[in-house]
Amino acid sequence: MQLTIEVWRQENAEAEGRFVTYQVDDATPEMSLPELLDRLNDQLVEAGDEPIAFDTDCREGICGTCGITVNDVPHGKVPNTPTCRQHLRSYDDGDHLKLEPFRAASFPVVRDLVVDRTALDKVIASGGYVSVDAGTAPDADTRQIPFKVAETALDFSGCIGCGACIAACPNGAAHLFSGALLSHMSTLPQGKPERAKRARSVVATTEEEFGPCSVYAECVEVCPAGIPISAISAVNREAARTAIRRTKDD
Amino acid sequence: MNSFRDFGSKRRSTFGSASPGNNAPNDAVAKPQQDSPDLQAPQERPSVEASGQDTGAKSRAESVRKQRPASTKGFVTYSSEPLNGNVPDGDPLTAWSRRKLDYKLVSPLNRRKFKVIVVGTGLAGAGCAAALGELGYNVVSYTFHDAARRAHSVAAQGGINSARAKKVDNDSLERFVKDTVKGGDFRAREADCFRLGEESVRVIDHMDAIGAPFAREYGGELRTRSFGGVQVSRTYYTRGQTGQQLQVAAARALQRQVGLGTVDLRTHREVLDLIVDDGRAKGVVVRDLYSGEIEAETAHAVVLCTGGYGNVYFRSTLAHNSNVTAAWRAHRRGAYFASPSCIQFHPTALPVSSHWQSKTTLMSESLRNDGRIWVPKNPGDDRPANQIPEDERDYYLERKYPSYGNLSPRDISSRAAREQIEAGHGVGPLRNSVYLDFRDAIDRLGKKTIEERYGNLFEMYFDATGEDPYTEPMRIAPGAHFAMGGLWSDYDMMTSVDGLFVGGEAGWGYHGANRLGANSLLSACVDGWFTLPYSIPNFLANHLGEAPLDLDAPAVQRTVEDVRARTEKLLSIGGTKGADHFHRALGDILYSDCGVARTESGLKNALKEIRALREAFWTDLRIPGTGRQLNQELERAGRIADYLEMAELMCLDALDRDESCGAHFREEHQTPDGEAMRDDDQWCFVSAWEHTDGDGLHPGQPVRHAEPLEFRAVPLQTRNYA
Structure with missing residues (x-):
């Protein structure tokens, strides 16, 4: 052709x-x-x-x-x-x-x-991780995770970090990316101990590096990993939860 | 060189240790293990005594001296001294814990005085850099990608093995080792396999803890499945994207250290040379791919976790940018290269269907849990798959290897597919593939279950081919995949260059002549998180108080100058063809003469063609643009120049190894029914090649060093999956 x-x-x-x-x-x-x-x-x-x-x-x-x-x-x-x-x-x-x-x-x-997509990594480096050092984890079988919980976490953790969501958004927002990260981590028990701390830094870096969410959901239409739309609301939800609970973590 | 390997007065030796004290613990692991359901099967013939004590080791050490095939005369030279792998004496089951106890430590207060360069951010590199950072060392981490997460570990699909042995399917650490050693056709280092199995337990714990959402049972426990060459269920997974979940988790752990300031992550930088001073690795020279700047960095130790070289074949299951350059440059600076010809051809890759197709995408081995592989019984049968009746289909793997069936190991499955295709049973427009059929599984389990298990793989297949695997069988073919070979290292993962360590697929130790499915993610994780963080400090401890080499030092300046000169040379050829042109041609040579099957005449032909192609490359290459900008043609050209040298060593290694073992199948050495015929009397060692400079474009004759292999727990036996 x-x-x-x-x-x-x-x-x-x-x-x-x-x-x-x-x-x-x-x-x-x-x-x-x-x-x-x-x-x-x-x-x-x-x-x-x-x-x-x-x-x-x-x-x-x-x-x-x-x-x-x-x-x-x-x-x-x-x-x-x-x-x-x-x-x-x-x-x-x-x-x-x-x-x-x-x-x-x-x-x-x-x-x-x-293009240079370093901004995405800044979000992770600011706190988008679990603070566990090599070798210190408990036996993974002692932490029972229901089938559905693991599957839900995987729905969000499938993000490939391409940045299409940001390119699709008229505001250049990264809510789908950051929300997927927060949703993945807060769904799993291993992400709960520093849930508030993580939300605080991830949301702050996201707002610093990217635009505000347009709520148009154009991101969801292009996302090659099929991240669910509920991810974008996780950014505000986790931020609000953190604000209400202040220094408490769970 | 390697002076630290003398632990006090205890010189470690790879072979010849026959102290009586070793026998007792050996008994615990050396019981003959029958894993074939067919108890009549005569194939398991231990060639060593029942005690498992490998009495053949000494004579094999001698075979290292005498084994020099006439066919390699004029091509290679030989070292007469056996190479010392520095493996702990005695029972391999306890070797790792004994060695760890021997290791020197660096106190927490002194760790920040050391700098370590880790090249690559895949599971091995990110793991090693993060773990060293967590311990308190200063780490400089390099990747040529724009982000750490993109390293090719991300593309592994099926899973990660672990000898957790929770189920009652009779798995154990010993069985893991047995499967791995046997799967590798007895060309791996057994003690390394024990370490791999032992550390595999906490790899799962750790990756789970840092957020990899492993598949779970309805009861909440970790779920497993089976992989090729194994009859137990020890593969942990996350849908068909295990590599992605592990890789992204490892990259997050690395980013955590970046945030904490222990790791200095430098993206879009490609390592182009190793700085060796006074016989020791002291730094690297890199090119900033965005600006074209050539930069040097020095440190107390260098770790290469730069992955495999499978895409030397051009079309492979690997990523477009995977390359051998960092490892090859280290090889040219003195690091031995082990078993370069041992390349695994994955039996379930997409077939080639057009000239511009750039890869043969992998379809996960996990598909073979439910898919059945077949070809039409009648050669040249043109009917669509679904119109071929049951009795005209040949499920050749189930027929030839009834115990393992569709889950036969990769080398055997690939060879069987090639045999069918060459005999005219191939399917598809180019008759270069076989069917992988899910019809029966869908009938048995329902479409929903199959979708749950393999949904994303089916989608990927549909995207690539436009065919729907739910309604017509997939077409698959063997494709170049994993490099079992790599930089030679001793038990402590240090190469033949002092201070240069290697991890993951860039190394060699665990997989012998054929890797088992789901052992690759495992070896990368074990090396990165749980081996290098022990062995590197042992090296560093001897260098407390030393500063990294000054950037003005002659060795640094010389190496930077070498890199500049080479870059200029590539840019100034002024020919007519792009780098990919030569890469495609190299791939064709290797697929035909150093592929699934090899012969002496084919290999000698390949050697001639590779030299001619190399000459053409250095006279007819064209790289538009300059070196002071993002120039992807220049990047590719540098990698292909190295592949053109590496390919020669692959062919020489294949020519030299005058036996068949695992994925290295020499047609001269096969049983009457076409199985690989290993020769343990002559070839029970790993070849580690030393580079010599040649004149002009071509490398000199490489020198073969040989490390004898000793099998104490898994007696040498003929590999049989029938």
């Missing part, structure tokens, strides 16, 4: 960016978006041009490295599917694809389609 591909080219963080249009004539329906870019880059290198920089790694939708906005939708046409699992079979011969980086104030462009 023939595709017209309009790609955001930006030399570096300081440079002005612009769209450049390319043509790929031998795309095939089974190609994934990164494979389409491989094909295009091969063409560019052979022509002596600089290839398009884009982040990609596992190419099976679990590492969260890839993230391209396709025709204004983070990750692409198929809902809740990461860039690397978006295949050209959902497009038609002659289609026009506009490829841009994930757009958000918190994600500065590094080059072309590559």
